[in-house]
Amino acid sequence: MKAAQISKYGGVEVIEINENAPDPSLKPGQILAEVYAASLNPFDSFVRGGYLKEKVPLELPVTLGGDFAGIVTKVGQDVANFKVGDEVYGAALVVAGGSGSLAEFVAGNTANLAQKPKNIDFVEAASLPLVGASAIQALEEHINLKQGQKILIHGGSGGIGSIAIQLAKAIGAYVAATVSTKDVGFAKSLGADEVIDFKVEDFEKIVKDFDAVFVTGGADVVDKSFKVLKRGGTIVSMLGAPSADLAKKYGINAIGQVTGTSSERLGTLAKYVEEGKIKPQIDKVFPLEEAKEAFKHLEEGHPRGKVVLKIK
Numbered sequence: 001m002k003a004a005q006i007s008k009y010g011g012v013e014v015i016e017i018n019e020n021a022p023d024p025s026l027k028p029g030q031i032l033a034e035v036y037a038a039s040l041n042p043f044d045s046f047v048r049g050g051y052l053k054e055k056v057p058l059e060l061p062v063t064l065g066g067d068f069a070g071i072v073t074k075v076g077q078d079v080a081n082f083k084v085g086d087e088v089y090g091a092a093l094v095v096a097g098g099s100g101s102l103a104e105f106v107a108g109n110t111a112n113l114a115q116k117p118k119n120i121d122f123v124e125a126a127s128l129p130l131v132g133a134s135a136i137q138a139l140e141e142h143i144n145l146k147q148g149q150k151i152l153i154h155g156g157s158g159g160i161g162s163i164a165i166q167l168a169k170a171i172g173a174y175v176a177a178t179v180s181t182k183d184v185g186f187a188k189s190l191g192a193d194e195v196i197d198f199k200v201e202d203f204e205k206i207v208k209d210f211d212a213v214f215v216t217g218g219a220d221v222v223d224k225s226f227k228v229l230k231r232g233g234t235i236v237s238m239l240g241a242p243s244a245d246l247a248k249k250y251g252i253n254a255i256g257q258v259t260g261t262s263s264e265r266l267g268t269l270a271k272y273v274e275e276g277k278i279k280p281q282i283d284k285v286f287p288l289e290e291a292k293e294a295f296k297h298l299e300e301g302h303p304r305g306k307v308v309l310k311i312k
């Protein structure tokens with residue numbers, strides 16, 4: 001089968017299109033699927049760059065990618081909740097026991113998959129797993145966001161931010177978002193009540209007494225964000241654990257999130273999508289053969305929403 005692989009760690013130049021990659025082998029608790037589309041996340045660049053090689057050593061060559069949408073072609077031992085022909089979406093990262101999604105076929109753990117939302121196509125579905133699960137975990141589980149509460153979302157035009165704005169509005173919250181100048185109109189179109197241009201404005205001078213902050217971009221905004229929260233408020237950061245000292249000083253519940261792309265979160269996400277409350281946000285679609293160009297766009301192109309590979 002065809003797959004986007006690496007034989008050594010490095011920049012985009014190490015990505016190779018292998019026309020004769022072996023078909024993935026199926027372990028108990030996994031399904032094999034034909035991949036119709038797969039999307040890229042910053043995490044895929046970290047894996048390619050070798051940033052996890054001490055923690056999770058990989059046997060190279062490996063197939064890149066995690067997020068995908070496709071059709072089940074085979075089910076492994078101990079799999080009861082999926083059958084051949086199911087249209088599924090989810091994650092199959094090599095570092096989490098999958099076979100990597102930037103390929104014509106993928107083996108993935110059923111614990112990281114769910115039935116694809118019925119009202120969207122494979123390209124749209126492939127854009128959602130990690131970013132959607134991240135938004136659900138942060139807003140519904142860590143923050144427990146309620147109607148009428150105020151949330152500030154940093155990085156509102158990125159993969160996670162563009163879904164988090166829509167989720168917060170679906171919950172009925174008041175949403176402020178920080179984005180760069182070119183994306184102010186985009187964030188408004190997603191439903192943000194207040195959009196702050198981080199290139200020219202200081203959010204900490206504009207926002208105050210908020211219930212929650214969700215950080216998906218701008219590592220330097222984490223410390224400054226404590227000042228805009230009410231005592232008892234919550235900050236969730238996708239960029240590492242916030243300062244415990246500042247959390248204590250300001251009386252804030254501070255969480256560094258590690259996202260789990262679980263079937264349960266994917267199921268919740270699918271409901272929001274089917275109800276029309278969350279729409280996938282796709283910046284650009286590439287063929288599998290242009291995986292290098294797709295990664296380059298992800299890393300340098302400041303995409304609005306997601307970069308997706310259409311594979312079938």
Ligand SMILES: NC(=O)c1ccc[n+]([C@@H]2O[C@H](COP(=O)([O-])OP(=O)(O)OC[C@H]3O[C@@H](n4cnc5c(N)ncnc54)[C@H](OP(=O)(O)O)[C@@H]3O)[C@@H](O)[C@H]2O)c1
Pocket residue numbers: 041042043130131134154155156157158159160161178179180183198216217218219221238239240257258259260302303305
């Ligand atoms: N911990 C975990 O489990 C986990 C899981 C998933 C993702 N992540 C991390 O979470 C982050 C977000 O992921 P993503 O897929 O949404 O990435 P993304 O699509 O690259 O979005 C990041 C956004 O942050 C914006 N940004 C940059 N500097 C900013 C600033 N100073 N203030 C406000 N926004 C700023 C970027 O805008 P411009 O493009 O205009 O610069 C971009 O839209 C990434 O760092 C990713 O590695 C962590």
